[in-house]
Amino acid sequence: MMQSLFSVSSPLRSVLAGVLLTGSVQAYAASVSVNTVDKNAAAMADVIVYATPIGVAIPPAGKMDTAVIAQNDMQFTPYVTAIRVGSQVKFPNYDKMEHHVKSFSSAKEFEIKTYDRGVTPPPVLFDKPGIVVVYCLLHNWMRAYVLAVDTPYFAKTDASGHLTLDHLPDGNYKIEAWHPNMGSIKPPLTQTVAVNAQTGTLKFQFDFIPTVRKAKPASASTAY
Numbered sequence: 001m002m003q004s005l006f007s008v009s010s011p012l013r014s015v016l017a018g019v020l021l022t023g024s025v026q027a028y029a030a031s032v033s034v035n036t037v038d039k040n041a042a043a044m045a046d047v048i049v050y051a052t053p054i055g056v057a058i059p060p061a062g063k064m065d066t067a068v069i070a071q072n073d074m075q076f077t078p079y080v081t082a083i084r085v086g087s088q089v090k091f092p093n094y095d096k097m098e099h100h101v102k103s104f105s106s107a108k109e110f111e112i113k114t115y116d117r118g119v120t121p122p123p124v125l126f127d128k129p130g131i132v133v134v135y136c137l138l139h140n141w142m143r144a145y146v147l148a149v150d151t152p153y154f155a156k157t158d159a160s161g162h163l164t165l166d167h168l169p170d171g172n173y174k175i176e177a178w179h180p181n182m183g184s185i186k187p188p189l190t191q192t193v194a195v196n197a198q199t200g201t202l203k204f205q206f207d208f209i210p211t212v213r214k215a216k217p218a219s220a221s222t223a224y
């Protein structure tokens with residue numbers, strides 16, 4: 001039994017070893033799969049889904065990642081970013097011209113005054129949960145959204161409206177889905193879900209059709 005157990009791949013082996021050492025099985029759902037669709041049942045990209053455990057402490061943050069929102073081809077990339085509260089975000093400028101990054105949002109007000117190509121100013125700390133809209137004061141179509149959440153379990157849907165939430169310990173969760181078009185006016189869609197290995201794919205359907213992201217105007221096409 002032990003022989004065969006330790007012939008498995010190393011990540012699984014360490015999980016199994018942990019089970020053996022603690023003497024109890026801590027159950028982990030492999031992952032929770034989520035699909036999001038709009039009012040017309042079309043796949044919705046750029047939806048952030050986040051799961052908050054109910055009745056147990058939210059796991060403390062370990063080492064925080066630093067997210068990157070670049071200015072590239074006169075747009076912010078990516079358009080939508082989810083981070084855990086306490087994370088930092090870098091705003092490198094890969095364009096030939098200046099940008100001026102600014103947020104008026106109460107969750108994080110900040111300003112990075114005009115800076116040039118190739119420059120990455122010091123990262124910005126997002127220390128409160130909430131929605132932050134990032135503007136460039138020089139180019140009015142440029143906009144990015146950051147959602148800072150107070151849980152380690154979050155992800156963003158891809159172009160097919162799909163995401164997975166990984167490594168959720170079994171238990172009850174409030175699972176919320178938010179899209180930038182909702183701003184801070186509309187509350188996120190919410191489901192309360194008992195998560196375990198049998199949890200099927202969750203579906204969220206929004207009651208609107210997402211607006212198309214503002215494009216760089218044609219007149220700006222040679223200016224960057």
Ligand SMILES: [Cu+2]
Binds near residue numbers: 136
């Ligand atoms: Cu700009």
